[in-house]
Amino acid sequence: MSAILKEIIGLQDPDVCYQCRRCTSGCPIAYLVKDFRPHRIVAMVNLGFIEEVLRADFIWDCTRCYKCTEYCPQRVAPSDIVLSLQALCVERGIRFPDEYRNMILRISRTGFSFEEMEVADREMEIYDRKSLGLPPLTPPSKIDIVGKIVLSLGGIKE
Amino acid sequence: MSRKLAVYWGCFTSTKQYALELSTRRVLESLGVDIMELKDSSCCGYPYRGVRPKLWTFLAARIMALAEDQGYDYIVPVCNGCYNSLIKAKHYISENKKLLDEINGYLREEGLVYRGKTRVVHVIEYFHDYYDLKSLKEEVFNSERRKLKITTQYGCDAIRPGEIPRFDNPRNPQKFENIIEALGFTAIRDYSRRLDCCGAPLMAVNPELGLKVNWLKLRSAKMSGAELLVTTCQYCFEMMDSRQESSESIMGEELGVPVMYYQQLLGLCLGLSEKEVGLNFNMSPIEFFLEELKR
Numbered sequence: 001m002s003a004i005l006k007e008i009i010g011l012q013d014p015d016v017c018y019q020c021r022r023c024t025s026g027c028p029i030a031y032l033v034k035d036f037r038p039h040r041i042v043a044m045v046n047l048g049f050i051e052e053v054l055r056a057d058f059i060w061d062c063t064r065c066y067k068c069t070e071y072c073p074q075r076v077a078p079s080d081i082v083l084s085l086q087a088l089c090v091e092r093g094i095r096f097p098d099e100y101r102n103m104i105l106r107i108s109r110t111g112f113s114f115e116e117m118e119v120a121d122r123e124m125e126i127y128d129r130k131s132l133g134l135p136p137l138t139p140p141s142k143i144d145i146v147g148k149i150v151l152s153l154g155g156i157k158e
Numbered sequence: 159m160s161r162k163l164a165v166y167w168g169c170f171t172s173t174k175q176y177a178l179e180l181s182t183r184r185v186l187e188s189l190g191v192d193i194m195e196l197k198d199s200s201c202c203g204y205p206y207r208g209v210r211p212k213l214w215t216f217l218a219a220r221i222m223a224l225a226e227d228q229g230y231d232y233i234v235p236v237c238n239g240c241y242n243s244l245i246k247a248k249h250y251i252s253e254n255k256k257l258l259d260e261i262n263g264y265l266r267e268e269g270l271v272y273r274g275k276t277r278v279v280h281v282i283e284y285f286h287d288y289y290d291l292k293s294l295k296e297e298v299f300n301s302e303r304r305k306l307k308i309t310t311q312y313g314c315d316a317i318r319p320g321e322i323p324r325f326d327n328p329r330n331p332q333k334f335e336n337i338i339e340a341l342g343f344t345a346i347r348d349y350s351r352r353l354d355c356c357g358a359p360l361m362a363v364n365p366e367l368g369l370k371v372n373w374l375k376l377r378s379a380k381m382s383g384a385e386l387l388v389t390t391c392q393y394c395f396e397m398m399d400s401r402q403e404s405s406e407s408i409m410g411e412e413l414g415v416p417v418m419y420y421q422q423l424l425g426l427c428l429g430l431s432e433k434e435v436g437l438n439f440n441m442s443p444i445e446f447f448l449e450e451l452k453r
């Protein structure tokens with residue numbers, strides 16, 4: 001297995017997988033997506049087909065529910081492998097969903113990943129924090145310092 | 159004895175899921191618990207654990223460093239994602255001295271330091287073990303509610319991965335059901351997809367798949383015979399309540415499962431009004447359950 005992947009995965013060892021398929025049998029995505037087979041992803045990584053998996057769209061179909069990891073008799077963590085593959089995709093510039101970029105930029109300005117929204121209730125009446133009597137949201141007092149670190153760790157230039 | 163609780167609201171609750179913040183605030187007030195706001199808080203970093211792992215650990219450590227700095231022994235993130243983010247980052251950093259030093263280098267720029275001393279407590283754990291089951295029962299129990307059957311959605315982030323110490327058995331948790339029975343209701347402790355994902359993490363990249371996962375989960379909950387499904391996770395809530403209709407139209411079959419936050423249900427039992435616990439924001443068909451509750 002590639003060293004770079006190993007460093008990202010960290011806490012567990014995929015090499016000990018013996019392909020029992022317990023991960024796949026309980027996976028809610030394998031139930032719906034034919035190509036998504038956690039045991040096969042582990043096998044491909046172990047056999048060194050990392051480039052192939054990195055370019056497969058299905059690695060973005062993982063819900064990160066960790067069921068596969070929980071029930072693995074060998075303590076392999078297929079979900080962590082998928083997450084590492086996603087991280088590697090981003091690092092190599094193969095794919096970095098725009099949504100993430102926008103969210104990281106927003107943290108650097110406001111401290112939060114999401115924008116404060118107006119929300120409609122059942123009667124289609126619109127509310128926000130103020131009209132609901134909730135205290136105002138404020139950025140961290142040292143947002144300039146926090147923002148800079150966030151952008152640098154997020155690998156984003158403004 | 160006055161009770162105090164440091165709450166960390168997180169992004170999703172404070173920018174969109176107002177019903178959760180409202181009901182949590184009102185419920186704690188009614189129970190005589192003073193809410194201590196975590197000052198200077200920001201995102202917990204969880205969305206970036208895959209794409210930018212270091213950004214995640216920095217943001218998660220920052221929240222726990224703030225809690226230490228402000229003198230709290232433990233904090234309760236109301237968000238399932240934040241809970242998992244914090245306990246995972248804590249575990250991860252504790253095994254990696256190099257990472258700890260690096261993170262502290264960044265935190266020092268803001269005058270903070272991460273020592274890993276703050277306990278991170280889940281909402282279910284708080285009611286079960288901190289506020290505690292006995293006090294909850296004394297305060298709220300009513301046996302007339304026993305005829306109503308309720309089932310649960312823990313949410314993956316509450317229970318997995320189980321190799322990091324959790325508040326309950328990750329393969330068969332019971333504490334959520336216990337705090338429902340403490341109010342007097344009958345808890346349904348099993349259905350086939352009980353510990354499965356709601357599909358929410360897919361909404362950014364493959365929404366159709368997410369909605370299908372959600373529908374399968376809801377159908378399984380419905381077949382359990384429960385009259386209401388409760389959750390404490392706002393991602394699960396958004397899927398199972400607000401996106402139930404979209405899931406139904408994708409799969410071409412209606413389900414009509416009533417969904418509430420645990421805090422909303424608890425609020426009603428404490429005599430709060432529907433509006434006070436933000437029930438006007440629930441989109442699933444809760445009317446019938448509310449009528450039954452009043453009878």
